[in-house]
Amino acid sequence: MIQPTRTNLLLLRGRLHAVLNCTTILKGRRQALIKEFLRITRPLMQSREEVSQAHARAIDALHISQAREGRAAVDALAALNRRKIAVEVAEGNLLGLRFRDLTMHETVARSFDERPYDMLGSSAWLDEAIEEFEGIVEEMLSLASFEGKFRRLAEELVRLTRRIRILEERIAPELHRDIHAMAQYLAERERESYFRLKRFKGYAARQSGPRAPA
Template sequence: MNQTSPTRLNLLSLKIRHGLAKDGVRMLRSKREVLVREFFVSMKDVAEVRDIIEKKLDNAFTSITLARVFLGDDILKSSAYAYKRDIDVNIKSKNVMGVIVPEIEDVNLKRAIDARGTSPISEPYRINEVTEKFEDVLGSIVSVASKEIRLKRLGSEIQTTSRRINALEEILIPSLTKRIKYIQRMLEEKEREGIFRLKRFKERRKKVEMTI
């Protein structure tokens, strides 16, 4: 234990720090509660979107399997190359108790047939069906990616906040409590010694007065 000089000024300073540390614990607990609520909401959201993606993928792969059977791999590869494109995603940020998390609104990457750069007349129906379903899947994947990043950041901040609470409750506050008790004990001893010396002084003075 750090032996702080047993003065009333140091005692006051330690009591202030002790109070601030307890206030800090209360604030951190409140912050953690909000983060945990957000975390579970996000976790449920991610789980739901993943289930949707899994179903969409099953449907899309069924379509591509049929397309391979009816059209062959060469036509599929040629169409896939023709449909390549860049994706623009608008990412916003949200502040959740000091944690910056990304937000992407529902992304719709499905294009009309005539917007894919190929002739809607010459393109086989099954190619258009496969393209539409995989564009739908891709939009959901982009959407869930931001939700998973959000979930990861919230989880990380919850762990950090918990460590800070533990550090305050298990290290700092007990240390301050011990130092406060130490100073209080020393001040009480000094006060008792002062009273004892004053009492002895009065007794001696009384004896002197009686001899005069």
């Protein structure tokens, strides 16, 4: 227990002031992160929906091409189109938060002239499936950067909210109670000292007054 003194009371009040300032700063930072979180979330959700729709179209086109040309022919053409995509994973910084950022150095989607097979040897359904899947891969790589920011922002928002709750619901109330109790104790002690001093002065005055002759 902290010794109830004027100095310690001032220290407690200073600590409470620091806690309240820290809470205000954390709330301001949380608000800035929320704005950035919402800014990233909207296009991220929209892109996910677009990828989901593109995937459904690609699967439909793939099933049709497999039914018309046979699975073996489609698998052979898929193996012919397989290639490595150059990407770079670097550390990004967003409002002081570090996250993994992914950068593509080439596009995944290709024109018909850039594909390593003769267009006459494939159907329109297979060409469409390849085009859709290439677009999906490119969009998913683009989303990877947003996912890193999204996840990092979400983690930081949870952490900040937890810290703010601890400061507001536990630390600040405890300091308020300690300050109130110590202030009451010191005030009571001062009143007692005042009355003791008053009694002492009265006693001293009586002792120093004129005495009756013997």
